[in-house]
Amino acid sequence: MKINFKHSLLAASISTLLAISSPIMAANNTAGSMKGTITDASSKSALAGATVTIINKANGASTTVTVNEKGTFKVPSLSIGNYKITITKPGYETQVIESAKVTIGSEVSIEVPMSTGDVERISVTGSRIALVDTSSPEISLTISADEIARLPIAQDIVSVALLSPGATKGDSAFGNLASFGGSSVAENSFIINGVNVTSFRRGTSIADIPFSAYEQFQIKTGGYSAQFGRSTGGVVNAVTKRGNNGWDFGIAARWEPDALREQRPSVLYPVGNASGSIQPFDTFWDNSKDEKDDLEAEFTVSGDIIEDTLFVYGLIQPQKYKSINASANGETYTTTEYDDPLWLARVDWQITDDHSLMIWGFSDSEQVVDTTKAYDPNSEIMDQVSIESRGGTTWSAQYVGRLNDWISVDALYAEVEFDSTVQAPEDETCPAIYDDRGSGLVPMGCWQNFSSSAESDLRKQTNINFNFDYFEDHAIKAGYDFEDNTSLESSFYSGHVYYRYYKGAAGESVNGVELAQNIEYARTRVYDNGGEFTSKSTAWYIEDTWSILPNLTARVGLRSESFENLNAEDKAFIEIKNQLAPRLGLSWDPMDDGESKVFVNWGRYHIPVASNTNVRMAGAETFTAEWNELISVDAEGLPSLGASIGDQQVYSDGSVADPAEILDTSIDPMYQDEFILGYQRNLDEDWSAGIKFTHRDLKSIIDDITIDKGIRANGWVESEAHVYVLTNPNTDVHVSYDTNGNGTLEQVVIAAEDLGYPDPERIYNSVELTLNRTWNDDWAFNASYTWAQSYGNAEGYVKSDNGQDDSGLTTDWDFPYLMDGANGSLPNDRRHTIKAYGAYQIIENLSIGANLIAQSGRPKNAFADTLPEGYPDPYEYGATYYPFDQKCSRGCMGNEDWRFKVDLNFVYNIDFIDNIQADVRLDIFNIFNSSNVLKTSETLTIGGQYDPSYGLPKEFEAPRYVRISANIKF
Template sequence: MHATTLRRRPARLQRSALVLALGAIIAGGQVHAQKATGEIFGHAAANSTITIESTETGLKREITADGNGRFSFNQLPTGKYKVSTGADARDVTVRVGTGSEVNFTTASQSLETIEVTGAAINPIDVSSVESATVFTAEQIAALPVARDVSSVALLAPGTVKGDGGLGRTGSTLASFGGASVAENGYYINGFDVTNIRNFTSFATLPFEAIGQQQVKTGGYGAEFGRSLGGVINIVTKRGTNEFKAGAAVYWEPRSLQEHAPNVRSIQDPEKYYKFNDADEDSKLSYDVYGSGPIVRDRLFFFAMAEGRDNVRENFLEDSSNRIQDTKPHGLIKLDWNISDNHIVEFTGITNRDYEEYRNYTNNLDGDGSNGIEDPFSSRHNVGTPGFTRKYGGEVYIGKYTGYLTDNLTISAQYGELEALNGVQTPRNLPGAECPAVYDSRANPANTDYLGCWDVNQFTISDPNAPDERDRRRAGRVDLDWKLGSHSVRAGYDGEKFDSTNVGATMSGGKYYRYYRTPAAGARVNGVNLPGNTEYVRVRDYQTQSGSYEVENTAFYVEDNWQITDRFLAYLGVRSESFDNKNGAGVSFAKSDNLYAPRVGFSWDLEGDASTKIFGSGGRYYIPIASNTNIRASAAELYVHRFYRFTGIDPVTAAPVALGDQIGAPVVLSPGIVPVPDTVTAGNLKPMYQDEIILGFQHAFDNGWTGGVRGVWRKVKNGMDDYCYHGAFERWAQDNGHDDFDSSTVPECVILNPGNDAEFALDLDGTGDLTRVTIPARYFDIPKYRRKYNAFEFFWERPWDGKWSVQGSYTWAHSRGNAEGYVNSSIEQGDAGITQDFDFPSFMDGADGKLPNNRRHTIKVFGVAQIAEEWRVSTNWLIQSGRPVNCLGFVPESARDFDGSGTYTSPSSFYCVDHIEIGADGTPHPVHVLRPRGSVGETPWVTSIDVSLAWIPKFANNNLTLKVDVFNVFNAKRALQYNETGDLNRGSPVPNGDFRLIDTYQSPRAVRFTARYDFSL
């Protein structure tokens, strides 16, 4: 819901307003306090003394209201406070990133503290222009929602679940406002924990340690940047003057988990396309925590340890693997109130995941047609003793806050994050000396593995290379200054992000894939081959080890100007600078002083906070991912060759002898470090997006609130890689450079699609580079386009001690020629360098409905107290489907087709329609252009989750026993289809498995919770 707080209303609304303001979750604030803090503000008698005191930690501050009676306490730690002036006192709860309003200019009323245990409640805040929702730990615990921050974020309007296959296995990623899942920002206690190697992962923490989670879906101010989607902002729990302890167990048994249906292959009826019958997923976590004062009123601690035992069993038709993670997580939070004016905080997190893999073969039924007979008792190890992949690491955050005067506050923060990136132990598995061999002769759509190699093997080419990891070191300083009706904030933040890449090659240093042409023959790598001809593709691949650095800095200044008591104007600007370096520490993509203006307004239409009209506009930049440094600036050897062959070795499955070569070698990357000016356009600008939001919100007499918000987002400058050398050849020919050799250009270059691009070229073959500007028309690709338009209708009924409900309906339209930093249709997570603009023909038909386009989304969730000791809750999602594409190979008639075999994967919107036999008897596939999203949509999805909790009185309400049932009716709708329309360039036959179901919605599962919290 929209960020909101309540002011004093006329008498008929006054009581409900006060109850709502104190008992609800308040999102938004007059000054957008730094990420991990909140604010108290309001009105009192002119020049009166206002005092606040934390009822939890004893922190106390005193200031004087200005001549108009306005006052504000900013950058406050979250928690409960008492606000007083003279004999008048109020109880207030401060939430993350929000403001809580207190009005002393009307008669005081006796107020009671109300504990909200339902859904997030966000009453109207006439002092905020943000779109944000806050969820507390109590509310998250009350709802049937998965225990990960993205699932919580998906409760907010304007968010949709992204496609699977991106990020870690089993993870859930959210798309905000039409952006890809790789364009969000993630924060813990004010520290950016986004992994900018590819933006699809982030540092986690024990879920039970979350105190509050704020979800920003738009309109956020100049303080925030480096994201185009949304922001997930987490504040951990902290210690107070009361000693507390607790323990909890969360168990999702596999015995109560249903399974998605199996899918038979149409292309090869003897095999399964997807075998889901035996997949298992069990989760067990157990938490213990303690908190309290080390020195009363001054020094506090909160510590939590989380034990974990998560097991996934993934089955194919004749093989399976088991992945188990038992590595514990932990967190410690220290808060030191040096004095009432100086606060120091420390957060330490360990979140290592050690995934232990075991691979098995399965005992099939006699005829091989009914799948697995007994997947648990009849399988045996394939031949590896198992291996471990390591992720995660540690996070350390330190922060100082100083309240220097009544009107001046300063804060400084420094943090470090270090995480392993799938480090494998042992590095080389048994069979590492054997080449990687695939067999696609029977069916190019299905791949069989041959030989003695381990399919999980990706051999390290440099045995002395360090482990692959990512490290962030970041600091920031923020200043808050109250000047009459102006609340001014300014700050600086800078970060260095290092990504270590380990040089690798294929198992055994070689790759073979066998093919057979269809009976009618086929054209392979520019050469016509007769029918039933067997051939092999040989791939040489090797990458270089290195460390790649990204430096990002930003300055910002913003002013919340209360022009009148009814009208707030927000003005801000952010200056971003990005610097991406290669392995030698040389900048290959650098942009300085990219200005991002932000504006907004909030109009209290009636003057009583019952009706609000608001709006915001802004520009948002996102950094270049360090994955781009690695892929574009490292020495990478990548060469394809095609051969006839004689015989197959019975042990290694490598060809006994290679015969005639078919066509010329296809050099995708020559294995040398490119000069920065040759690989990156000198005038490259990072991707940015403009956003406009306009909204209306109203509070009704019966306590309900509702509103509507219009959102318009448009990418104004995209960035991606481009791999067609014909553009450089045509420009050189037109400009008289007859000695130019396009092979001196890197395999792919990085540019802004649709714009002129500056590159350094070897124009005469001497090795001397000349910087030239190549007009956009030579590249023959359109400008990067992505538009998102939406109307969000939201409503909520606050908790009254019996029940509460919150919901939204979003009508959205996401359209363009590129999804963003990733490509969900082919599960490509190369942030910023997807296949989309690689060749001009890939953009034919590319404009259409994007993967995150969900035209209709209805969300409803709430809690009800059905008896004194019993509580129920539910979470409903009703959502229309996502668009479906047909992806295939570009036809030989395409303007950029050169027959070299460059197009080794179905990457365009051309699909084989039928085969025509030429006069010479050679088959020719006839491709038909099927524009993006024109092949239909996945079906509507409905998911209903419910929970029942028992909180017995005999345990003094400290014990909670709860059961959650997810997808209670076990709906089995498709989430993704197979979108590959072509089988293989060398076998131009339509894919019979096109539009088979790739992914179903998660089947029914049950989670049991037992938790006990107590004070010492």
């Protein structure tokens, strides 16, 4: 058999495989894609009619396409994995590319010249990874489970996202969340296998899977295509592992022992307060008795039920968690425990070469028990038990099909449960009671949870996307998605009533009544809110990835989004239709060599109205307060009440609010405009570098405001209570109001200047420098420096200043005076950030990994709870920027100290047993045990007096701890 082929010609004429990050429109958000050009080696002309067969090496899934008259082919949806590509044509030598790796959202591009002659097989086994995708006007971080396994990293999706430049750890008040590009932590979108697993109530929780089930992650900090919406922050897009040909079994264990965990420092008051209730060296925060022990096991199975056709993957993760944390004063401690197993299951059916079906589901349902006890067994402080139910069950089905050579479709349906219920058996019968007659608040009675809440949410998601590859220079994608979200709410004070006991002095004003003598009195509050609330979110998009020139690509997209939120009576509370979000991106390869690109992106991004808004503003809420003389308190803490002091205050009477009274009918959605300009270049086959400038401008926010000043300015009859309206602050408000007090609502317009609010502003600017080396046999490295500035007066959906997660209903805009001084560096401003991570193989079976962050601190404020004498507005509540009657605008006290943390790990692979893969690893987090202060107390004055807690640490870096792991697969 004669092979008439020169090896030098092979090296010169057969283009190496380019595995690149592609425009998302070339793939759906759970897969990748492939395109190629096939030519005659001698004439350089298009080789129409050649057959390209693409086979997944793990599961045998096969796709065959025919090269068109221009010598090109496209396959828009390929599951992630390693592929073998075979190109054949009668009269030409067969060409084989043995390894082509498809990653999430990426496009593999090949160029293969075919030589005439005897039909022989030529194997092209070598391939080069192109580190710069010259056809995509964006940069996103794509990282696989194998790469993550080399690094010391916490086992959660947010920790992976924080590897990306432009991502910053959020305030601890919201849990483990991230801020992307200056946005609040509640404005991100987390997607797993195409399913939106972000909570739609507040945006501050994520339905998560066992970490070992992840296969790949893609982190987008901006510039994402029209397919992605419902985010003004970042998008984290992930896919899970699946079954393949051959059976695999795995057992793993991970342990974070308390014995190898350091303690956070305890904090003492350096000075006392004027009343003497706080003395120097009293305890502000006691961390000396903290404990934490976390143990997880894992059992996995995957394989083929029918070879090349039907596959399964399953994982169950038993766990046992226990922590002990002392209260701030050190008198009590809370034990937190849970042991519910997590699980995930996935079935993949390759129906034919061109059609497949995936059905999968998982449970992250957990019951967390918090038990609070006094350290002193003789203390009169009662034990408290709180049971929190969280998480739920998620399932989804997705179909992917290629209808012909130029049309493909993927369709998905999913249901995602979110539970966040905090209750105890005593909640129905034991009133909440606090005694404030002594030196501090003392809980009384048998209550366990001050406020009991039952929250459950259900998302029903439907997506369908079409790829059209009929035109040679255009890859067109269009799609529709719909979310039908339901929130159930039942919240009330324990025992459905809250008593608080006071000592009153003669001359003191209580509920508008001046006390004639010193007395004890009680305030009684009743709060109850509940109902079923629906919110609907609809979107369609169309996008064209247009190859204008061989070295110039445009991505032009348009997304339209509509939002509808219903009240407790299932009537439209807020409805915003057809909000257009154009997206435009350009990528230019200036040298036309595939080694570098200049890219630019402009886009508009909307975010839905959180269902928290429905629940808080459009529910059947009862909220009243009354004051009475306190005659006595019995042994169980219950009061005997005397004469009333003033009239009962009715803040809400149990009826569902008329949307016309609480909604600005001219309201616009919350949206943001973004501009990105960048450059990226290959330095050699392993190294790449880039620079990127990002500008984000939050053009509109939604929040509730009081319109009291506007009512007075127009001379209308004022309401007894504050009047709140959901609107875009500092715009004219179109609402219904009873102007003359006759009980009839009238449609009115209140001018923005009569309300007294400033323009909302959130501006983010950043410059990112990146340097990357891909893993090549023995080591990998990734480093970035980000200069970023986030300033304005609106953090976004939540409020880090006070840890308020009332998305869209923060205290910020409740009164105009709360925004006086609010402009400055925002809570997620981190001016300088250095990140570096990588791994190095020391010897054949031993590797070391490291993850480093050095970051400047967040801005520091000086809050008060008063206003200066003569200020035009009366003080009601909330944090002002007037400590000691002096204006101290946001960020006036400088910044917290720099954060510096290094994590390290060692992984030893055990390979002395045939057909068995095993490893043991040691992860050491915060190896230098840095006690970085991430947040301090920001209240400078209380009642005009210095607060001795000001500047004391409220959040530390997690101290050094160790994770010991062992894994075995066979």
